[in-house]
Amino acid sequence: MDTEGVLPFAVDDPLLTSAEAAEMLGVSRWWFGELVRRGRVGPCARISGRLRVRRSVLDRYRAEQAGDPEDPYLTYEDIGAYLGVSSWTAGELVRRGLLTGTRIGRRVVVRRSAVEVYIEACTG
Structure with missing residues (x-):
């Protein structure tokens, strides 16, 4: 099977650092860590001791927080x-x-x- 040129992950869904994720959500890095620890944002990965999260996970969290578009x-x-x-x-x-x-x-x-x-x- 030829897998040359095929990436095992989505390029348009990059991994973000905790600082980038916190900025995207408009919260502090500490609060982002708390959201992860409390299980409200996830799944996340620890790579070399650093927290990483996909952009799609943050988009899903923001959509949940936004709630019903008819009752914003x-x-x-x-x-x-x-x-x-x-x-x-x-x-x-x-x-x-x-x-x-x-x-x-x-x-x-x-x-x-x-x-x-x-x-x-x-x-x-």
Whole structure:
């Protein structure tokens, strides 16, 4: 069987270092390591003592975190623009428990449906 010129892996799906993966996810290298240790990102490989991960694994993780496209996550800035208030006020709504937030990396995000329920409660 002639396998000359055929690579055993996908060239368009490269292995990334932990620093590159952390940058792609918008988190610190430490937090990326925590995501791997907690089993939220994987499979990963240790090559020469260094953590490596395929880009497709990170794309799949980001897609899972993004959730339903019909009910996207909103940042404090998005909520502020949606409600016509400052991003600080949007954060206060989450801190006071009036909006239910989820932590993704360093950010706290809220589903748009939760903001709609809050609006209905205030206007209803």
